[in-house]
Amino acid sequence: MKTMSVITPRRRRNIGIALTKKTGLVFVLPALVLFAVFIFYPLMTALSYSFYNWTGIVRGEFASFGNYVTLFTQLPYKTQIPNAFVHNVMLFAGAMLFQNTIGLGLATLLHRLKRFKRFFQTMFTLPYLVSPLVVGYLWSLMLSPLFGPVNFVLKSVGLDALAQPWLGNPSTAIWVVVFVTAWQWVGFPVLLYGAALGGIPEEINEAASLDGASPWQRFRDVTFPMLIPAIGTVSVLTFIGAMEAFPIPYALGGSMGSPAGATDVLSLLFYRTAFESGSSNAIGTSSAIATLLFLFIFGVSIFITWFMRRAERRLY
Amino acid sequence: MRLRFLALGAFAIGSAVLLSACAPSASTAPAPDAKDDVTLKVWSWRTEDVEKYNKIFDVYEAAHPGVTVQFEAFQNTEYNQILTTGLAGSDGPDIPMVRAYGQLQPNIAAGQLEPIDGLVEGLEGIAPSVLAGAVGKEDGKTYAVPLATQTLQMFYNKDIFEQNDLSVPTTWSEFIELNDTLVTKEITPMALGAKDSWILPIFADIVGSAMYGGSAFETKVLDGSTTFEDPDYVASLQIVDDMQAYMTPDVVGVSYTDSQIQFTSGQAAQFPGGSFEIATFATQAPDLNIGSYQVPVPPNAVSDVPLSAGYADGNFAINSKSEKKDAAFELLNWLATPEFGQLVADELNQFSAIPGVTYANAAMQEAWDNYEQAQAPYLLLVDFRYGEPLGTAVLGEQIQKIFLGQTDAAGAAASLQTGVSQWFTPGK
Numbered sequence: 001m002k003t004m005s006v007i008t009p010r011r012r013r014n015i016g017i018a019l020t021k022k023t024g025l026v027f028v029l030p031a032l033v034l035f036a037v038f039i040f041y042p043l044m045t046a047l048s049y050s051f052y053n054w055t056g057i058v059r060g061e062f063a064s065f066g067n068y069v070t071l072f073t074q075l076p077y078k079t080q081i082p083n084a085f086v087h088n089v090m091l092f093a094g095a096m097l098f099q100n101t102i103g104l105g106l107a108t109l110l111h112r113l114k115r116f117k118r119f120f121q122t123m124f125t126l127p128y129l130v131s132p133l134v135v136g137y138l139w140s141l142m143l144s145p146l147f148g149p150v151n152f153v154l155k156s157v158g159l160d161a162l163a164q165p166w167l168g169n170p171s172t173a174i175w176v177v178v179f180v181t182a183w184q185w186v187g188f189p190v191l192l193y194g195a196a197l198g199g200i201p202e203e204i205n206e207a208a209s210l211d212g213a214s215p216w217q218r219f220r221d222v223t224f225p226m227l228i229p230a231i232g233t234v235s236v237l238t239f240i241g242a243m244e245a246f247p248i249p250y251a252l253g254g255s256m257g258s259p260a261g262a263t264d265v266l267s268l269l270f271y272r273t274a275f276e277s278g279s280s281n282a283i284g285t286s287s288a289i290a291t292l293l294f295l296f297i298f299g300v301s302i303f304i305t306w307f308m309r310r311a312e313r314r315l316y
Numbered sequence: 317m318r319l320r321f322l323a324l325g326a327f328a329i330g331s332a333v334l335l336s337a338c339a340p341s342a343s344t345a346p347a348p349d350a351k352d353d354v355t356l357k358v359w360s361w362r363t364e365d366v367e368k369y370n371k372i373f374d375v376y377e378a379a380h381p382g383v384t385v386q387f388e389a390f391q392n393t394e395y396n397q398i399l400t401t402g403l404a405g406s407d408g409p410d411i412p413m414v415r416a417y418g419q420l421q422p423n424i425a426a427g428q429l430e431p432i433d434g435l436v437e438g439l440e441g442i443a444p445s446v447l448a449g450a451v452g453k454e455d456g457k458t459y460a461v462p463l464a465t466q467t468l469q470m471f472y473n474k475d476i477f478e479q480n481d482l483s484v485p486t487t488w489s490e491f492i493e494l495n496d497t498l499v500t501k502e503i504t505p506m507a508l509g510a511k512d513s514w515i516l517p518i519f520a521d522i523v524g525s526a527m528y529g530g531s532a533f534e535t536k537v538l539d540g541s542t543t544f545e546d547p548d549y550v551a552s553l554q555i556v557d558d559m560q561a562y563m564t565p566d567v568v569g570v571s572y573t574d575s576q577i578q579f580t581s582g583q584a585a586q587f588p589g590g591s592f593e594i595a596t597f598a599t600q601a602p603d604l605n606i607g608s609y610q611v612p613v614p615p616n617a618v619s620d621v622p623l624s625a626g627y628a629d630g631n632f633a634i635n636s637k638s639e640k641k642d643a644a645f646e647l648l649n650w651l652a653t654p655e656f657g658q659l660v661a662d663e664l665n666q667f668s669a670i671p672g673v674t675y676a677n678a679a680m681q682e683a684w685d686n687y688e689q690a691q692a693p694y695l696l697l698v699d700f701r702y703g704e705p706l707g708t709a710v711l712g713e714q715i716q717k718i719f720l721g722q723t724d725a726a727g728a729a730a731s732l733q734t735g736v737s738q739w740f741t742p743g744k
Contacts, residue, residue: 056400056422056425056426056428057400057401057404057422058425058426058427074704075705075734075735075738076705076709076710140571144569144570144571144574145564145565145566145569145570146564146570146574146577146578146583147574147577165568167511167569168511168566168567168568168569169566169568169569169720170720170722253511254513256512256513256712256713258513258568258716259510259511259568259716259720260513260713260716260717260720260722261713275393275396275397277704277706279422279704280421280422285704
């Protein structure tokens with residue numbers, strides 16, 4: 001008994017110190033090294049590259065903000081950047097609308113479901129497990145005006161007017177991109193909202209109904225406020241996903257954002273500039289695009305997170 | 317104590333990983349081989365042709381004892397990056413396959429390639445518009461031996477023509493009549509993948525090169541005596557607009573791959589495209605009986621004869637860092653001989669850039685004969701891909717807009733002129 005009382009405090013002290021300082025550092029180090037090599041170093045490299053003029057891969061003179069000025073004063077950037085940016089915003093707005101209405105609706109329905117809950121959860125999440133590039137190419141095949149089954153079905157049921165060249169018409173093409181992106185990712189908010197709904201204690205809802213709250217009042221005043229953290233997470237991730245969107249727009253509209261730039265997004269513009277332009281200053285200009293894109297995503301993500309935290313604090 | 321040791325060890329390993337990732341790879345390349353025993357590294361983006369190239373270089377090795385040609389191919393879409401890295405390092409190729417025209421300039425500007433003027437024989441016989449693809453824009457020096465030529469023509473399904481009593485048109489009215497007949501017989505006259513904008517400037521030159529005058533227009537637009545807003549060039553784009561009547565409705569929704577299937581499955585009678593399609597058609601539909609013709613001269617055209625646009629597709633150059641330049645130059649000289657040219661034709665099914673080559677494949681010989689009759693440059697690729705925005709990219713998007721009714725021929729020509737004016741100075 002005496003021995004135990006001597007050993008226990010020593011052990012505890014040892015473990016405590018090690019986990020908070022040195023051992024902790026050792027555990028963090030591998031991740032830190034990977035982060036430094038694969039995230040931080042390329043990020044800093046791109047930032048520094050954007051301030052130089054390049055000839056192929058040979059770094060030329062210091063260009064200051066020259067490459068950034070090019071983006072807003074020279075063709076094709078000065079017309080393509082605003083065009084692509086608007087499409088990124090449409091992608092974000094569409095995805096938010098889809099995920100926070102249909103995604104939340106599905107999650108609520110599944111939450112009430114007693115049987116087959118797992119089955120449906122898996123079904124909704126399935127497209128999310130497939131590579132977005134594959135999803136994009138599959139949809140472009142399905143929507144082909146020549147061989148696509150979508151228009152074939154529409155025509156065979158007498159809906160000829162709806163049998164559009166979906167990806168060939170600029171007014172529908174970007175919405176196809178929005179739809180396919182939302183279709184693929186809807187399983188994610190379903191899972192996230194499902195978990196958040198599961199985390200709301202039953203008693204609160206029961207108490208509310210005992211107090212005479214209608215189902216809508218219960219959702220608005222009890223469930224919804226408790227979902228705010230999940231909505232915040234979904235919003236930030238949706239924003240990052242929409243601003244970085246590449247594989248689905250690439251598979252549906254090609255690197256040029258066909259037709260006539262109607263599906264162009266910022267990542268496609270970056271890809272074209274870096275790898276397809278053949279411009280000798282491709283590294284400088286594309287690094288400037290990448291840096292601006294990063295700063296924008298980073299800044300707005302921080303803002304959304306701050307805004308959502310404030311909303312949470314107000315509600316509780 | 318043990319913990320400190322552990323932390324130190326982890327830090328050392330971490331630092332080593334970090335350093336090895338940042339540092340250039342250590343030179344593990346062996347010292348230059350003895351004079352009699354040389355291994356030359358050849359790089360290419362033709363992953364599908366590795367066996368064929370090995371067979372071709374076997375011929376060279378047999379005639380040059382002691383020389384081994386090591387052919388390595390990389391993914392086409394990633395080749396530019398791989399080559400850029402390879403040429404910057406010490407273990408790159410001795411003879412890299414390089415792009416042509418504007419796409420070659422970054423490598424030249426970076427001093428990665430060796431000038432070859434006066435050191436390679438047989439360049440004088442190569443068509444000027446093709447050799448231009450291997451020349452540095454700034455210094456006018458030649459840096460590579462052109463590998464292949466592509467020509468742009470109208471391919472057609474011989475069986476469909478035969479079944480419907482149709483013949484190859486020789487005048488513009490016959491051309492229009494042919495397409496009208498196909499429409500009445502409910503056969504799509506032309507398969508075009510207008511969703512992929514890169515094919516559209518190709519189409520524009522197939523139907524419109526004779527209208528604006530091919531090489532003669534090239535000279536004038538380069539010296540500044542005319543621009544793309546020239547009425548003849550606008551008229552050539554008007555032809556592009558008019559041709560939409562002979563394509564699938566809503567052609568901007570049709571992808572390039574879909575258009576190939578449309579043609580090879582017999583749903584469309586003609587396919588305006590490059591000679592690179594011949595090999596694809598042969599693989600996709602071995603029984604497809606194809607022919608090709610030059611689109612006849614439209615009324616009021618500048619050229620009196622039909623024209624076939626062409627361009628150089630790929631070159632072989634010498635890495636300026638190669639330590640085996642003598643052997644590399646010997647191989648490069650061989651790559652400019654009719655012997656290699658014939659192997660390109662026979663083994664690779666490509667049009668060699670070297671004159672005097674014959675083609676066993678009938679469709680290839682026919683397309684080549686057409687090209688030999690009257691050539692023109694594929695203008696926007698040959699001369700207007702030296703700056704941003706690329707001429708081909710601007711016109712591709714503008715033709716999509718023409719098809720969508722968002723602009724007209726004059727508007728498209730004006731946009732093309734505005735786009736290229738950003739970097740192109742006439743007379744330079």
